Structure formats: C-alpha cells, structure tokens
Amino acid sequence: MTEKTEINVLGCGSSFGVPLSHDIWGNCDKSNPKNQRTRPSILLKKAGKSILIDTSPDLRKQLIDNKIDNIDSVIYTHSHADHIHGINDLRAISLINKKKIPIYSDDITLNILKKSFSYLFVKDENHGYEPILIANTINSKFIEINGFKIEIIKQNHGNIDSYGFIFDNKIAYNLDIKFFYDENYLDKIKGIKCWFVGCLRYDEHPSHASYKEVIDWTHKVNANKTFLSHMTAHIDYDTEYKKLSVGNVFPAYDGLKLEI
Numbered sequence: 001m002t003e004k005t006e007i008n009v010l011g012c013g014s015s016f017g018v019p020l021s022h023d024i025w026g027n028c029d030k031s032n033p034k035n036q037r038t039r040p041s042i043l044l045k046k047a048g049k050s051i052l053i054d055t056s057p058d059l060r061k062q063l064i065d066n067k068i069d070n071i072d073s074v075i076y077t078h079s080h081a082d083h084i085h086g087i088n089d090l091r092a093i094s095l096i097n098k099k100k101i102p103i104y105s106d107d108i109t110l111n112i113l114k115k116s117f118s119y120l121f122v123k124d125e126n127h128g129y130e131p132i133l134i135a136n137t138i139n140s141k142f143i144e145i146n147g148f149k150i151e152i153i154k155q156n157h158g159n160i161d162s163y164g165f166i167f168d169n170k171i172a173y174n175l176d177i178k179f180f181y182d183e184n185y186l187d188k189i190k191g192i193k194c195w196f197v198g199c200l201r202y203d204e205h206p207s208h209a210s211y212k213e214v215i216d217w218t219h220k221v222n223a224n225k226t227f228l229s230h231m232t233a234h235i236d237y238d239t240e241y242k243k244l245s246v247g248n249v250f251p252a253y254d255g256l257k258l259e260i
C-alpha cells in the first residue's frame with residue numbers, strides 16, 4: 001500500500017488576505033470563519049517528513065494555529081511577497097529543532113531570497129545570526145524531496161513565471177497562474193486525486209486566470225477533489241460551496257486537513 005499524504009492548508013487567501021486591513025470583507029460573510037483567509041501556503045506530510053510550499057507573511061500564525069513545530073523542507077512557487085515574506089519565521093523552527101532547513105526554488109526566486117534575507121543564508125558582520133537555511137536550486141523537471149517525487153510545472157503568471165508542482169502523481173498545486181505553457185497540462189492531470197488551483201476573483205486580472213477560466217479548467221480536469229485557493233474577498237465560501245461542491249470542487253479554507 002502506498003503511503004498516505006497528509007495535506008494541511010495553512011492559508012488560502014490572496015496577497016491582501018481576508019479580511020483586508022481595515023476589516024474589509026468584500027462579498028465574504030464575516031460570520032463564517034471559513035472566510036478568514038491568510039496568505040497562501042500549504043504543508044504536506046508523508047512518512048513523518050514534511051514539505052512546506054511557500055513561506056506566507058502569515059507563517060507564524062499558521063504554525064501556531066495548526067500546531068506545527070517542525071518543517072523538513074520548503075519549496076517555493078515564485079518570489080512575490082505573499083509567498084515569501086514569512087521566511088524569517090523559519091528561524092524559530094530551525095532553532096527549536098536544532099537543524100538547518102533546506103529550501104528549494106528556481107534561481108530567480110533564490111537570488112531574490114538571498115538578496116532580501118541574506119542573514120538566513122550567510123553569517124554577516126552586522127547581524128551575527130547563524131544561518132538557518134540551505135539553498136537548493138531547482139533546475140530539472142523532476143526532483144525528489146523527503147520521499148516526495150515532485151514534477152515541476154512552469155506556468156505563466158503575467159510578467160513572470162511561477163511554478164506548480166505535482167506530488168507523487170496524485171496531488172497537484174497550481175496557484176498563481178494566468179495560463180499553462182503546456183497546452184496538454186489539464187489532460188495530463190485529468191482525474192488526479194487532488195488539485196489545488198488558484199482562483200483569485202471573478203474579474204479578469206493581468207497575472208491570474210479569471211473565475212470562469214478556472215472553473216472551466218476544473219471541469220476538464222475532473223479531479224477527485226478540487227480546491228480553489230488564493231481567493232480574494234470577492235469569493236464567499238458558502239456561495240461557491242453551494243454552486244460547485246456537486247462537481248467535487250470546493251473553496252479551500254485555512255486549517256483544512258485531508259489525507260490522500
């Protein structure tokens with residue numbers, strides 16, 4: 001029997017989170033806790049080893065809320081602030097567990113991380129902190145991390161590229177995306193066990209697919225379970241649940257846990 005993967009959605013909001021600062025809830029029903037969304041991140045765990053996708057600016061709160069005290073590795077989708085700015089919170093995890101944490105990304109994101117958060121990678125005379133991260137560049141289409149076989153999917157995200165991942169051929173994660181460069185991608189993941197896909201808002205956006213495009217994709221892929229993530233305050237949990245759950249498509253929510 002193949003090992004089960006535990007999935008823990010830490011954050012499924014977009015860059016502003018829900019509510020936005022100044023308590024702005026948009027279309028979201030404030031009384032539903034599933035509408036409270038921190039910035040995007042997810043943790044996968046298999047055979048006792050975990051991999052974190054992105055370090056959201058809300059990482060500290062996410063670790064507390066989900067009782068996570070250890071992370072074995074981190075993989076990055078791209079360098080936008082809503083995906084990297086919690087990287088400093090890895091210091092606590094490193095210090096508690098007395099180990100350096102390997103991180104994985106393409107060289108563009110890695111260079112930005114090293115420039116913005118140099119003290120996490122090298123000891124510098126101003127800071128004096130011991131480095132806590134081990135940098136690894138992803139430069140192939142497949143990579144194995146902590147027993148996860150990961151396929152790397154380059155995707156368009158407006159002016160930049162971002163990366164999606166397929167874990168062990170059963171969990172796909174494609175969040176910040178305008179379109180897939182591989183026109184056969186939706187066929188490739190057709191019928192996959194679990195798909196997390198970015199669904200920002202109803203209107204068009206220069207670097208994200210629109211709601212309509214994303215829902216069309218979910219019909220084509222017809223995953224056992226599809227979860228919408230990276231949602232703004234335009235997207236209300238119950239409204240979408242009522243529309244989509246009959247087709248096994250669900251809005252994600254912070255703290256969602258499942259086993260695949």
Ligand SMILES: [Zn+2]
Nearest residue numbers: 078080157176
């Ligand atoms: Zn982005």
Ligand SMILES: [Zn+2]
Nearest residue numbers: 015080082176
């Ligand atoms: Zn984002």
